[in-house]
Amino acid sequence: MAVPERANSTDFRLTPQRRAILEAVRETACHPDAAWVYERVRRSLPNISLGTVYRNLGLLAQEGLIRELALDDQVSHWDGWIEPHDHIVCIHCGKVANVEVAALSDAIDGEAEHAAGYRVLGYRLCLQGICPECQAGGKS
């Protein structure tokens, strides 16, 4: 369960920019996109560029330190929690929460033989719903 502190590649330097990006993604529960991370990191590193943020979000994910989310959005979102889990998106406000659908992995493995002859390696699941706040606000 320990969060990796060290990257996989030997020649992957954890520069101040990368550390700040990693911390920004880890410290929030909001599943941010690149623009959010950019604004957040600029507080401590005002000269960082958006290109560097994009570059390093991808590289950090490649190193296994963060995860790219599979939301149905046209912008990429990122998650500092790298254990396998899924997400639910509020269709009203867009807020994202983590969900663990334990029974799902089994259900999917059980259905694998129906998968048109494909060998099934994994899945991406994203639930849609209404968050507690929007329910309270009278959204149906």
Next chain:
Amino acid sequence: MAVPERANSTDFRLTPQRRAILEAVRETACHPDAAWVYERVRRSLPNISLGTVYRNLGLLAQEGLIRELALDDQVSHWDGWIEPHDHIVCIHCGKVANVEVAALSDAIDGEAEHAAGYRVLGYRLCLQGICPECQAGGKS
């Protein structure tokens, strides 16, 4: 099970462009993107513009005549089969096939109470795997 021929809105005209786009999406099993549809439709309507294709893919989906896919791709894909079903993408060649994971809906409903207080309305599932052709081609 009948495929709708008529759109939901009264003032939605099934113009030649729209009919051609609809037929193109329905006639193929390849789950095409806008560029593919554009090229296909240009055979019969050489002057159609890409903007019209984009516009009408969205409108046809809004009318319930086609579906937008929830693949993990940065480009939108479309499906003429509008009954609820999911998809599996080959991680080698990108080919998309339909899958029906019957047990899934129940499994997800059963897990709904764990969904961080959200009211669960639906889900998007996309399996990843290796297609028969790539398996035969020696891909692991």
Next chain:
DNA sequence: ATCGTTGCAAATAGTTTGCAACTAA
């Protein structure tokens, strides 16, 4: 010295939009 990394700016890809002309009821 080397080689990964950065900031900047330009480029790219996919998609959307404004608008005048067109078209069917």
Next chain:
DNA sequence: TTAGTTGCAAACTATTTGCAACGAT
């Protein structure tokens, strides 16, 4: 004659890339 639709082109958004300068080993 009106309201929806089209083709065109420009605009837009998210992201990627080329490159010279920088910096840690």
